[in-house]
Amino acid sequence: MERARRATLKDVARVSGVSPTTVSFVLNDTPGQTIPADTRAKVFEAARSLDYSPHRLARALREGSSRVVLLKLGDLRPGHSMDGFVTGMRHELSRHGHTLVVHPGGAGPALMAEFVATLAPRAVVDLAGPYQQAATDGNGNDGGWVDGLAAHTMTQLAHLATRGHSQIALALPDEAAAEPLAGLRLRHAREAWSQLGSQELHPLHVPATAHEAAGAVRTLRVHHPQVTAVAAFDDETALRVLAAMADAGLAAPADLAVIGFDDGPYGALWRPTLTSVHIDGESFGRRAAREALGIDPGAPVTPASTVVQRQSA
Amino acid sequence: MERARRATLKDVARVSGVSPTTVSFVLNDTPGQTIPADTRAKVFEAARSLDYSPHRLARALREGSSRVVLLKLGDLRPGHSMDGFVTGMRHELSRHGHTLVVHPGGAGPALMAEFVATLAPRAVVDLAGPYQQAATDGNGNDGGWVDGLAAHTMTQLAHLATRGHSQIALALPDEAAAEPLAGLRLRHAREAWSQLGSQELHPLHVPATAHEAAGAVRTLRVHHPQVTAVAAFDDETALRVLAAMADAGLAAPADLAVIGFDDGPYGALWRPTLTSVHIDGESFGRRAAREALGIDPGAPVTPASTVVQRQSA
DNA sequence: GGCGATCACTAAATCGAATTAGTAATAGAC
DNA sequence: GTCTATTACTAATTCGATTTAGTGATCGCC
Numbered sequence: 131m132e133r134a135r136r137a138t139l140k141d142v143a144r145v146s147g148v149s150p151t152t153v154s155f156v157l158n159d160t161p162g163q164t165i166p167a168d169t170r171a172k173v174f175e176a177a178r179s180l181d182y183s184p185h186r187l188a189r190a191l192r193e194g195s196s197r198v199v200l201l202k203l204g205d206l207r208p209g210h211s212m213d214g215f216v217t218g219m220r221h222e223l224s225r226h227g228h229t230l231v232v233h234p235g236g237a238g239p240a241l242m243a244e245f246v247a248t249l250a251p252r253a254v255v256d257l258a259g260p261y262q263q264a265a266t267d268g269n270g271n272d273g274g275w276v277d278g279l280a281a282h283t284m285t286q287l288a289h290l291a292t293r294g295h296s297q298i299a300l301a302l303p304d305e306a307a308a309e310p311l312a313g314l315r316l317r318h319a320r321e322a323w324s325q326l327g328s329q330e331l332h333p334l335h336v337p338a339t340a341h342e343a344a345g346a347v348r349t350l351r352v353h354h355p356q357v358t359a360v361a362a363f364d365d366e367t368a369l370r371v372l373a374a375m376a377d378a379g380l381a382a383p384a385d386l387a388v389i390g391f392d393d394g395p396y397g398a399l400w401r402p403t404l405t406s407v408h409i410d411g412e413s414f415g416r417r418a419a420r421e422a423l424g425i426d427p428g429a430p431v432t433p434a435s436t437v438v439q440r441q442s443a
Numbered sequence: 444m445e446r447a448r449r450a451t452l453k454d455v456a457r458v459s460g461v462s463p464t465t466v467s468f469v470l471n472d473t474p475g476q477t478i479p480a481d482t483r484a485k486v487f488e489a490a491r492s493l494d495y496s497p498h499r500l501a502r503a504l505r506e507g508s509s510r511v512v513l514l515k516l517g518d519l520r521p522g523h524s525m526d527g528f529v530t531g532m533r534h535e536l537s538r539h540g541h542t543l544v545v546h547p548g549g550a551g552p553a554l555m556a557e558f559v560a561t562l563a564p565r566a567v568v569d570l571a572g573p574y575q576q577a578a579t580d581g582n583g584n585d586g587g588w589v590d591g592l593a594a595h596t597m598t599q600l601a602h603l604a605t606r607g608h609s610q611i612a613l614a615l616p617d618e619a620a621a622e623p624l625a626g627l628r629l630r631h632a633r634e635a636w637s638q639l640g641s642q643e644l645h646p647l648h649v650p651a652t653a654h655e656a657a658g659a660v661r662t663l664r665v666h667h668p669q670v671t672a673v674a675a676f677d678d679e680t681a682l683r684v685l686a687a688m689a690d691a692g693l694a695a696p697a698d699l700a701v702i703g704f705d706d707g708p709y710g711a712l713w714r715p716t717l718t719s720v721h722i723d724g725e726s727f728g729r730r731a732a733r734e735a736l737g738i739d740p741g742a743p744v745t746p747a748s749t750v751v752q753r754q755s756a
Numbered sequence: 757g758g759c760g761a762t763c764a765c766t767a768a769a770t771c772g773a774a775t776t777a778g779t780a781a782t783a784g785a786c
Numbered sequence: 787g788t789c790t791a792t793t794a795c796t797a798a799t800t801c802g803a804t805t806t807a808g809t810g811a812t813c814g815c816c
Contacts, residue, residue: 138801138803139802140802140803148764148765148766149765149766149767150802150803150804151765151766151767151768151804151805152764152765152766154803154804154805155765158804160804160805163763163764163765164762164763164764164765165763165765166763166764169764169765183560184802184803185504185801185802185803186560186563186803187500187503187504187509187563187801187802187803188504188771188801188802188803188804189802189803189804190500190771190803191498191500191501191504191770191771191772191773191801191802191803191804192770192771192802192804192805193771193803193804193805194771196500196561197561198561216547217549220547220554224554224557229554229557229558229561231544231562232545232547234529234545236530237533241533241537241542244537244542247496247499248499248509248510248511248542249562250499250500340711340712340716366708366709366712369709369712370712372712373712373713373714376714377714395679396679396682396709398653399653399679399686401686401689401690403653451771451772451773452772452773452774453772461794461795462795462796462797463772463773463774463796464774464775464776464795464797464798465794465796467773467774467775468774468795471774473774473775476793476794476795477792477793477794477795478793478794478795479793482794482795497772497773497774498771498772498773499773500771500772500773501771501772501773501774502772502773502774503773503801504771504772504773504774504800504801504802505772505773505774505800505801506773506774506775506801507801757816758815758816759814759815759816760813760814760815760816761812761813761814761815762811762812762813762814763810763811763813764809764810764811764812765808765809765810765811766807766808766809766810767806767807767808767809768805768806768807768808769805769806770803770804770805770806771802771803771804771805772801773800773801774799774800774801775799775800775801776797776798776799776800777796777797777798778795778796778797778798779794779795779797780793780794780795780796781792781793781794781795782791782792782793782794783790783791783792783793784789784790784791784792785788785789785790785791786787786788786789786790
């Protein structure tokens with residue numbers, strides 16, 4: 131089976147009657163070279179007629195890196211805003227002639243090294259890194275109270291505050307409670323709740339099994355009967371709380387209001403439907419892409435998150 | 444900022460006292476070359492002490508393709524078994540010195556071409572392709588009734604048959620009902636239901652909005668009152684049906700039994716808990732990886748899917 | 757007229773690997 | 787002793803792009 135040979139730069143040179151060097155200068159608009167317009171036109175025409183496209187591997191080898199930007203998700207849980215982030219980032223990079231490749235969560239450092247070696251990316255964007263740094267020393271560069279996690283947490287809790295709640299719980303998935311992101315979320319929540327002039331905020335660890343989750347909710351009500359609302363780590367955790375409440379014979383929002391986070395696809399199906407926080411991941415992704423390429427990211431888009439009002443809170 | 448220069452093949456040659464060609468012969472165990480054991484040992488030691496690793500771009504350029512396998516998801520909806528498929532495929536490819544890169548769903552042909560050009564993959568695995576071909580001409584190579592979609596459909600429906608249901612509906616998400624996969628699922632379901640010696644199977648299109656979904660369920664009950672169970676396209680569709688039933692004052696499984704598909708994380712949280720089908724995507728992914736590399740994939744693992752028994756069916 | 761800068765190009769090298777096409781020495785068979 | 791095959795290597799090329807280091811001609815200024 132004979133395959134049509136792809137056109138090379140040398141083919142373009144032969145057809146346009148100039149050297150391969152000149153072709154490269156024209157196609158790359160190389161600074162410091164003067165090429166007259168008619169030569170340029172000849173080269174562009176030759177490239178077009180041959181359907182020439184640079185051999186990406188060869189170019190990357192010569193340039194020292196490819197035009198890939200690698201996004202490392204780390205152990206961040208998938209969610210709606212992450213999809214938006216990836217989409218926004220992908221589109222912005224594509225506009226600048228780069229390709230986004232996503233490195234999967236749950237993979238170890240050896241696989242990450244292999245990805246980097248294989249792809250020779252121009253940049254690696256660590257999505258979880260700023261959260262881990264913020265959890266460690268408070269100095270993460272994740273958008274903070276403007277368009278980062280703290281801002282979305284404020285959106286979430288402000289909704290409860292305007293609903294008159296004064297004592298609330300932050301529901302964290304039990305299996306993820308020891309992770310840096312959970313600690314960071316708790317810290318943001320405490321600060322936001324304090325800024326909102328409200329009172330106590332209690333952590334509520336929600337196990338994955340229904341029986342245990344119901345127990346945790348009952349314990350909360352026994353130890354903190356003045357807690358009237360739950361802000362959840364994410365929608366899945368919120369739905370765990372709602373299921374536990376159903377098992378414990380409690381109704382939302384009458385007995386306990388529940389607000390999710392990151393507006394997944396199931397909240398609208400639930401009974402009661404879940405109030406959640408919609409996060410604009412796409413804008414954040416666009417800005418992250420520009421930063422990765424060393425371009426001015428522009429001003430943050432605000433509000434970066436909004437409440438999706440449904441029945442549960 | 445000075446970066447340590449990576450060791451090249453020439454460095455290994457210099458340190459081991461042989462030519463770069465000999466180093467390549469040793470490290471690649473090139474057929475048709477005879478290298479004595481002490482020369483091999485010298486080369487391996489030099490490579491180890493220099494932490495040498497081939498420059499992937501250069502190697503790919505020379506070999507004509509990289510050691511990437513590209514997985515194209517197409518417009519397949521994310522699910523539990525797909526995660527397993529990707530994990531299985533990744534691990535198997537890694538064992539054979541290859542790297543899996545996932546091409547995102549929802550992206551157009553131009554992005555796919557850019558991915559292929561950029562990565563120069565050794566193989567492209569089209570996950571949705573066999574389903575589309577099966578939907579078109581019935582000859583897809585997707586594992587069929589052994590470990591493919593048809594087999595999982597049979598698992599789903601056999602559960603209902605053993606529960607004594609004789610007339611059922613297949614619930615399809617309204618917005619995806621016109622896609623080839625939905626048509627294929629319906630065809631498999633009809634065939635499986637016929638093979639199980641049972642009677643009629645009716646399609647049920649479930650809209651995304653709660654109000655309309657409830658209407659669809661009521662219409663089903665009016666037009667087909669003998670239908671006693673619903674097999675859903677996936678878990679999300681099943682939860683739509685359950686939500687619609689709750690809105691219509693119906694109980695599962697007493698009024699209508701409901702079984703999901705692909706065992707997502709939310710079925711266990713619903714009340715009643717959702718019975719679903721667990722699909723072994725990981726084994727399938729391992730075999731797909733081996734096929735991509737031209738290795739014998741081995742025998743299919745069966746059963747490729749099992750019922751997760753909960754409350755709804 | 758001479759000198760320096762600019763224009764419009766080119767040959768060669770580079771990137772780092774794998775492959776091709778050898779060579780000299782040695783061993784075994786006739 | 788001669789011929790052939792094998793062993794144990796090597797120099798050069800290839801892959802396809804970009805970059806480096808030029809050259810000859812022309813123009814403008816002094």
